[in-house]
Amino acid sequence: MIIDAHCDVLYQLWKNPEWSFEHSPExxxxxERWLENDVKVQCFAIFVPDDVPADLQFHAALQMVDIFYDQVLKSHPNVKMVRSRQDIELLKENEKGAMLTLEGCHPIGHDIIKLKTLIHLGVKAVGLTWNNSNGVCDGIGEERGAGLSQFGREVIELFNTYEILTDVSHLSYQGFWDVMETAKYPIASHSNSYKLCSHKRNLDDKQLKALISKQAFVGVTFVPEFLTGHKNADTKDVMNHIEKIYRLGGENSVGLGSDFDGTAGFVKGLENYSKYNAFVQELKTRFSTEFVQKLTHQNFLNNLPT
Incomplete structure (x- = not known):
């Protein structure tokens, strides 16, 4: 079983309405690729680009929710929506699970009801920012580097109440520590080791150890620039970041968050979904079977409330 904590398929289908989730090779x-691999659960992010006017961002988010329901869930009778560990554990052998997430709180502005609406529609994990700032917190691309706003603290309180995963990927450094102090269910859906690759989107050893101390999920991502610092990367680079987090004590934290369909670059040997099974076999040549099980799915499951 494989659980992938992040992809941007909904954004691509929103941006390219002529494409089809069922078979578009782009x-x-x-x-088609999903039914042929061992990915049991895929997390589908709502990502509204920052060039959408502020008054239309929530509408764009709702359009992506509609795409999730109409194209992903209705694409095949065996694709089921999942929101909890129990939902995943109850999937039958021939069923796949789709989880809805939000990447960046900018579409909600300062309106907690908009956020609650997305939660009621099925969103289970929320990244507080993309790289920019919003009413909740600053992102890693904002030079100011501020942490949680007062509204942001209300948002975290809501997540704690509704058992929503709080995703620290893309957050400012101060925002990260604010979340670690206040969130009951922190994760990093798609971030790598800053020690191995000094990209601002990656997490330093202190941050990774803080997540590991809570056995919080950390999804290693397949973005070449986050793996090597340039456009070229291969599967060994992905495994190096996995091993780095493992050696920091992250055996029960590290997992996978591909970011497929979210970037232009790709990892050699992990160009798309069709390569996932071969990659897992490659993982088994470097790591124990027990750890590969934790990496591919168990660590994510353990972070989900029942």
Whole structure:
């Protein structure tokens, strides 16, 4: 079983309405590839680009929710929506699970009801920012580097109440520590080791150890620039970041968050969904079977409330 904590298929389908989730080859994740691999659960992010006018961002988010329901969930009778560990554990052998997430709180502005609406529609994990700032917190691309706002603290309180995973990927450094102090369910859906690759989107050893101390999920991502610092990367680079987090004590934290369909670059040997099974076999040549099980799915499951 494989659980992938992040992809941007919904954004691609929103941006390219002529594409189809079922079979469009332009998508790195599509239904045809999904049915042929061992990915049991895929997390689908709502990502509204920052060039959408502020008054239209929530509408764009709702459009992506509609795409999730109409194209992903209705694409095949065996694709089921999942929101909890129990939902995943109850999936039958021939069923796949789709989880809805939000990447960046900018579409909600300062309106907690908009956020609650997305939660009621099924969002289970929320990244507080993309790289920019918003009403909740600053992102890693904002030079000011501020942490949680007062509204942001209300948002975290809501997540704690509704058992929503609080995703620290893309957050400012101060925002990260604010979340670690206040969130009951922190994760990093798609971030790598800053020690191995000094990209601002990656997490330093202190941050990784803080997540590990809570056995919080850390999804290693397949973005070449986050793996090597340039456009070229291969599967060994992915495994190096996995091993780095493992050696920091992250055996029960590290997992996978591909970011398929979210970037232009790709990892050699992990160009799209069709390569996932071969990659898992490669993992087994470097790591123990027990750890590969934790890495591919168990660590994510353990972070989900029942």
């Amino acid at each position: 998508l790195r994740i599509n239904l």
